[in-house]
Amino acid sequence: MSHYPVDINYFLVPAISGRMELDLSDLDVEGEVPAQLDGAFFRMQPDPYFPRTTDEDVYFNGDGVVGRFDFSNGKVGFRQRYALTDKLKLERKAGRALFGRYRNPLTDDPSVKGAIRGTANTTPLVHGKKLYALKEDSPPLVMDANSLATQGYTDFNGRMKGQTFSAHSKIDPETGNLVSFGYCQTGPLTLDCTYMEVSPAGELLKEVWFTAPYYCMMHDFGVTKDYVVFPVVPMVSSWERLKALKPHFGFDKTLPIYLGVLPRNGKGEDIRWFKAPNQNACHVINAFNVGTKIHFDIPVSKGNGLWFFPDVDGSPFSAPDAMAFPTRWTVDYASKSDEFESVKKLSDMGGEFPRIDDRYISRDHRYAWWLVIDLAKPFTEGVGRGMNALGYMDYRTGRQTSWWAGQQYHMQEPCFVPRSPGAPEGDGYIVVVVDNVVTNLSQLVILDAQAIDKGPIARVKLPFRLRAGLHGNWFDRSALPQG
Numbered sequence: 001m002s003h004y005p006v007d008i009n010y011f012l013v014p015a016i017s018g019r020m021e022l023d024l025s026d027l028d029v030e031g032e033v034p035a036q037l038d039g040a041f042f043r044m045q046p047d048p049y050f051p052r053t054t055d056e057d058v059y060f061n062g063d064g065v066v067g068r069f070d071f072s073n074g075k076v077g078f079r080q081r082y083a084l085t086d087k088l089k090l091e092r093k094a095g096r097a098l099f100g101r102y103r104n105p106l107t108d109d110p111s112v113k114g115a116i117r118g119t120a121n122t123t124p125l126v127h128g129k130k131l132y133a134l135k136e137d138s139p140p141l142v143m144d145a146n147s148l149a150t151q152g153y154t155d156f157n158g159r160m161k162g163q164t165f166s167a168h169s170k171i172d173p174e175t176g177n178l179v180s181f182g183y184c185q186t187g188p189l190t191l192d193c194t195y196m197e198v199s200p201a202g203e204l205l206k207e208v209w210f211t212a213p214y215y216c217m218m219h220d221f222g223v224t225k226d227y228v229v230f231p232v233v234p235m236v237s238s239w240e241r242l243k244a245l246k247p248h249f250g251f252d253k254t255l256p257i258y259l260g261v262l263p264r265n266g267k268g269e270d271i272r273w274f275k276a277p278n279q280n281a282c283h284v285i286n287a288f289n290v291g292t293k294i295h296f297d298i299p300v301s302k303g304n305g306l307w308f309f310p311d312v313d314g315s316p317f318s319a320p321d322a323m324a325f326p327t328r329w330t331v332d333y334a335s336k337s338d339e340f341e342s343v344k345k346l347s348d349m350g351g352e353f354p355r356i357d358d359r360y361i362s363r364d365h366r367y368a369w370w371l372v373i374d375l376a377k378p379f380t381e382g383v384g385r386g387m388n389a390l391g392y393m394d395y396r397t398g399r400q401t402s403w404w405a406g407q408q409y410h411m412q413e414p415c416f417v418p419r420s421p422g423a424p425e426g427d428g429y430i431v432v433v434v435d436n437v438v439t440n441l442s443q444l445v446i447l448d449a450q451a452i453d454k455g456p457i458a459r460v461k462l463p464f465r466l467r468a469g470l471h472g473n474w475f476d477r478s479a480l481p482q483g
């Protein structure tokens, strides 16, 4: 029996590279795919193309592979391609892995010194008809949203001076801008951060520099109408760690957390850092502001949620402390205090990978969905329990419900798909990859977003198992390039 909330084996099996680039049409469907869905669901998985140079590495270090489920007239096709990063190009030329451990340039082959180490393996996002394959330690990699052919890294015609662009960049539904940030902007482990906005035409409109209180994994952020919000949690690193060949990050229980709030029309020095006791958080649900008051929703755990980045003091991983619960942090930019104004737990359904109807990013959203670790449900011996259910919350009525995927299934990040581009908030579907860990087959499950407890309305079946993915996004046909 696994003592981890998410079973390690799930992320390592199949431990060997899948390495599949393929095109499938007319996937088998159980149930009925809503015929009005016209667009594509993109998702990303890390998958090392070459055998690694070390067997002591984290799952996050695989080369990015984009999967594209195309929906048209009730039919679903699937295309999968590697993101052809500079790293992968160099390695293919050499015929072997040249880059070493996750975010540790000290372990690289000398021949690739200075090359962009990014794997473009975290989030696929379409903006301005371009598909960006994003990874937080490197610039955005541009791909063709239909063919999935890689075009290469962009620095937005030389205007982006920082070195990184967050995998959790978000499209502001009000302006259409791609809002982003980056950390370690002047090199690994540096405190230099930027907040950026890119217009729908692909022009970098701003790059505002600020300094983090300490170096850490700044993985996600919040966007409100008037502010950008940066959680700083103590998943830290140092050159000493890298020299000692420790995992890049480790969790430090001695440090406070911070929530940085920067006016979107401000300068870097306008950022305010609000402070709270040690805890952990990763993926943002949403954020919005009412005047100077900022509401910031995020699953929060007492301790370290990532067993592969162990506590720096050597304490063993604690599954109960790793369980994250959706929580609302509220701060007031105009406050004289640097404390949080309030902290409110939103649900007892613990889990991660939260999503909203993305058309409500930056606004007071009504619904949220997330992956739940339901410890009360049975699980398959040998593969462990993991994210086995999908949670739903209606903030207005307080209704909360869930759908358990079944004993043999692990779930990947869900994504909300509007019934139509103009449908009301939350009116639509949830698409979510579920992996049968016994048959080693994956499905893309489609549920009614407002009735997830009723179970799938369709299961789109792949004839193989996908590797554990990170993030995915839906784009209507109108957002995609023609052809």
Ligand SMILES: [Fe+2]
Pocket: 122, 167, 168, 219, 283, 470, 471
């Ligand atoms: Fe993420």
